[in-house]
Amino acid sequence: MVDRFTSPSSSDHDGYRRVGPSPSRVARWGRLHIITDTRPGCDPIRVTEAALSAGAPVIQVRFEGHYTDREAFDLAEVVAELCRAHDATCLINDRLDIALAVGAHGGHLGQRDLPVSVARRILPADAVIGATSRDPHSARAQQRAGAGYLGVGPAHRSPTKPDLPDPLGVDRIGELARSVDIPVIAIGGVTVESVPGLLAAGAFGVAVVGAVSRAADPYAATRRLLEVLDEC
Numbered sequence: 001m002v003d004r005f006t007s008p009s010s011s012d013h014d015g016y017r018r019v020g021p022s023p024s025r026v027a028r029w030g031r032l033h034i035i036t037d038t039r040p041g042c043d044p045i046r047v048t049e050a051a052l053s054a055g056a057p058v059i060q061v062r063f064e065g066h067y068t069d070r071e072a073f074d075l076a077e078v079v080a081e082l083c084r085a086h087d088a089t090c091l092i093n094d095r096l097d098i099a100l101a102v103g104a105h106g107g108h109l110g111q112r113d114l115p116v117s118v119a120r121r122i123l124p125a126d127a128v129i130g131a132t133s134r135d136p137h138s139a140r141a142q143q144r145a146g147a148g149y150l151g152v153g154p155a156h157r158s159p160t161k162p163d164l165p166d167p168l169g170v171d172r173i174g175e176l177a178r179s180v181d182i183p184v185i186a187i188g189g190v191t192v193e194s195v196p197g198l199l200a201a202g203a204f205g206v207a208v209v210g211a212v213s214r215a216a217d218p219y220a221a222t223r224r225l226l227e228v229l230d231e232c
């Protein structure tokens with residue numbers, strides 16, 4: 001699929017845009033963001049290893065509230081190292097201190113987190129900074145503030161995160177995507193079946209927790225998502 005977020009001058013052989021001037025920190029951009037599930041009983045490192053082996057281009061490390069700072073750092077350090085070994089992009093949810101501490105490529109920030117404009121001052125110039133948005137007005141504001149991509153959802157009802165607003169559905173995600181010039185990553189209840197509709201509406205890619213972390217075979221689930229994304 002040819003899209004407005006990749007160009008011959010900024011893509012290399014695998015078709016992913018590479019962001020940032022420093023070869024040691026270069027961030028591989030991609031359509032599939034796998035977000036760690038750190039709820040009790042989950043094994044985020046095992047799932048991350050499987051997803052990266054299957055070719056996942058972006059991992060976001062997201063910590064549940066019960067994580068101590070040290071536990072969060074320890075997990076992020078392992079995931080960042082795995083990402084480096086697989087030439088994948090490592091993003092840290094909410095915690096810019098931990099992003100800096102482990103040399104991640106950037107972070108993801110929502111409405112209750114540090115403002116994107118502040119993150120731009122704190123993180124290295126080539127950092128990837130994503131922001132959550134649920135409507136075109138805030139999407140444009142996050143773009144102006146310096147967001148490199150938008151996480152937009154919930155696309156569908158999410159079994160992972162309680163207390164989310166009602167699902168946006170594909171039409172509102174498409175409307176939001178048309179209101180900005182940066183890639184939209186749809187999130188919330190995303191499955192292999194819902195990917196084609198989301199991309200047809202205008203999403204650049206998708207972010208998932210359960211579709212990979214709760215799959216019987218996280219490796220196969222990642223491969224299938226990548227195949228479907230490639231076909232769209």
Ligand SMILES: Cc1ncc(COP(=O)(O)OP(=O)(O)O)c(N)n1
Pocket residue numbers: 033060062093094108109110111112113130131132150151152153185187207
């Ligand atoms: C890709 C992506 N999109 C949205 C979110 C949600 O971020 P936020 O609203 O800050 O909620 P928490 O994840 O911090 O609970 C995300 N993490 N990633």
Ligand SMILES: Cc1nc(C(=O)O)sc1CCOP(=O)(O)O
Pocket residue numbers: 132152153154155157158159160161164187188189190207208209210211
């Ligand atoms: C962390 C998160 N943020 C969302 C949002 O809409 O802002 S939905 C979500 C959880 C996504 O998990 P799953 O893929 O299992 O539905």
Ligand SMILES: [Mg+2]
Pocket residue numbers: 093094108109110111113
């Ligand atoms: Mg957040």
